[in-house]
Amino acid sequence: MTKRIIRPTRPVRRTGSLKGLLFFFLLGILLFVLLRDKPQTILSPASPYIAELYRDGKVIQEEEFDSFDEAKTFLNERRGAVKRTSDDRYLYLTGSGIGIVDAGQTLNIYADRSLKKRQTYVAPGSRLSLLAYTESVSRIEIAGLTGYVASDRLTLYPIEQSSHQSYYEKQGDRLLHYIVADAGLGGLITAGQAPASLPERTTKYVESKTLTKDLRQATDLTAKQLDAYIRKNAPDSPLIGTGKTFKQVERDFKINAAYLLAHAIHESNYGRSEIAQDKFNLFGVNATDIAPGKNATAYTSFEDSIRKTGRFIARDYLAEDGKYYRGAFLGNKARGMNVFYASDPYWSEKIAGILVKMDAV
Numbered sequence: 001m002t003k004r005i006i007r008p009t010r011p012v013r014r015t016g017s018l019k020g021l022l023f024f025f026l027l028g029i030l031l032f033v034l035l036r037d038k039p040q041t042i043l044s045p046a047s048p049y050i051a052e053l054y055r056d057g058k059v060i061q062e063e064e065f066d067s068f069d070e071a072k073t074f075l076n077e078r079r080g081a082v083k084r085t086s087d088d089r090y091l092y093l094t095g096s097g098i099g100i101v102d103a104g105q106t107l108n109i110y111a112d113r114s115l116k117k118r119q120t121y122v123a124p125g126s127r128l129s130l131l132a133y134t135e136s137v138s139r140i141e142i143a144g145l146t147g148y149v150a151s152d153r154l155t156l157y158p159i160e161q162s163s164h165q166s167y168y169e170k171q172g173d174r175l176l177h178y179i180v181a182d183a184g185l186g187g188l189i190t191a192g193q194a195p196a197s198l199p200e201r202t203t204k205y206v207e208s209k210t211l212t213k214d215l216r217q218a219t220d221l222t223a224k225q226l227d228a229y230i231r232k233n234a235p236d237s238p239l240i241g242t243g244k245t246f247k248q249v250e251r252d253f254k255i256n257a258a259y260l261l262a263h264a265i266h267e268s269n270y271g272r273s274e275i276a277q278d279k280f281n282l283f284g285v286n287a288t289d290i291a292p293g294k295n296a297t298a299y300t301s302f303e304d305s306i307r308k309t310g311r312f313i314a315r316d317y318l319a320e321d322g323k324y325y326r327g328a329f330l331g332n333k334a335r336g337m338n339v340f341y342a343s344d345p346y347w348s349e350k351i352a353g354i355l356v357k358m359d360a361v
Contacts, residue, residue: 046085053080054160068092081158090156097130098162099140099154100182106343107154109147109333113137119147120333123343125183127166128154143345144205144332168206170194174356175208177349185344190353193361210352210361211330215337216318219258219360223247226261229358234270238302239282245303249310255318258360259330260310262351271302283309284342317341 047064051071054060065071068091071082075094082092090097101107103124111117115137122128128140128149138151166180168191175194179186192208221229223243230240239261250257267284268276275281279298282305287296299305317337318328324340330348331338338348355361 048085049082049091050085051075051080051082052158052160053078054158055079057160059160081156081161090158090161092135093130093133093156093158095133097133097159098157098165099128099130099133099138099149099151100157101126101128102153102155103183107149109140109142109145109149111147113148115148115150120145120339121343122333122345123183123185125181125185126343126345127181130154130156141205142333143338144207145334165203167201167203168198169201170198174353175206177206177346179346185346189346189350190356191346191349192352193356205332207332208349208352210355211332211336211348213256213259213330213355213361214328215256215259215330216254216314216328217256218250219256221258221358221360226257230261230265230270234272237270237272238276239264239271242302242306245306249307252307253311253314255310255314258355258358259351260306260313262354262358262360264306265354266347266351276302280305282306283313285309285312313337 047066049065049068049071051063051065051074052059052061053075063071063074064085065074068082072092075082075092077094079095081090081094081097083090101122101124106121106123107126108115108121109119111119122142126142128142130138131141131146132139133151133156135151137148138154140147140149164180167178169176169178171194173194175191175198176188177191178188191206192210195206195209198206223246226243226246227240230237230243243261246257246261249255249260264271264282267273267287268282271277271282275284275287275296279296280302281287281296281299282302285297299308316322316324317340319325320328324337326339327336329336330352332348333339333345336348338345341347344350
């Protein structure tokens with residue numbers, strides 16, 4: 001019988017334990033790197049209000065505040081403004097600036113701080129020059145008029161933060177006006193015949209000579225010349241052939257036919273506007289800012305519109321005892337037809353520009 005001898009084997013080396021130690025060592029280093037204190041990378045939220053200080057037309061200092069009153073106090077009547085950080089809307093100004101009439105209703109302008117004596121009104125989107133601002137009432141200027149308005153109807157901008165401003169400039173004998181405004185009221189227009197002494201460019205209000213022309217005086221243009229102007233500028237206009245009607249109304253009611261045609265062209269786009277097509281309304285009569293198409297007066301024909309509106313304007317706007325008489329000329333927001341006829345502050349200038357192009361000044 002053979003005996004089996006069992007010899008002892010070499011012990012197995014446990015290499016896995018060393019790998020484990022190395023793994024946990026490296027893991028520890030990684031966690032240390034990830035979890036150690038780091039500079040904060042998320043910015044803390046901005047304070048609700050920012051006060052800006054200005055000097056020489058530039059921002060020289062900005063400070064954040066948790067309350068509106070604190071921001072106002074910081075200004076301490078120094079030239080500056082307070083804005084809300086949530087929407088960047090300016091809520092307070094010291095000194096002058098710009099006020100944009102908020103959307104919605106027209107804005108009344110008054111002769112007194114108590115807002116009792118109404119002078120005129122302007123359309124939403126109009127830009128007023130703020131001469132002096134308070135949180136309740138502001139003193140403003142627009143289109144030749146200085147008056148007072150309710151401050152809560154305005155969107156405020158400091159001059160220092162306004163990159164574009166309206167200006168006038170002279171081009172030959174024509175006065176051009178670059179109007180900065182909202183709601184379709186802006187653009188570059190011919191504003192009438194330029195005054196001889198006008199500087200090359202100015203942001204101050206300029207009154208064209210055309211705005212003071214007496215609209216009770218007949219034009220030298222004939223019915224054929226009026227029709228020729230329409231045909232040249234709008235060959236598809238349904239107003240071609242109405243020259244005789246304009247001249248007849250001129251004779252009957254003592255109202256300038258060229259002005260009346262220019263008025264119709266501006267308001268109705270040569271008789272092609274929706275209101276003109278639907279209601280034969282050429283002059284925007286009762287076409288309010290809120291619902292122009294719905295409220296506009298309807299007529300039976302273009303001739304009916306020309307005749308009835310000519311009589312209405314001659315009686316209520318040009319006659320000295322008229323309900324809306326402020327001078328028998330186009331004027332501006334201080335005097336003339338534009339005081340009460342239209343909410344667009346520069347409605348009169350746009351008509352005056354057409355008269356210049358007609359050579360009817």
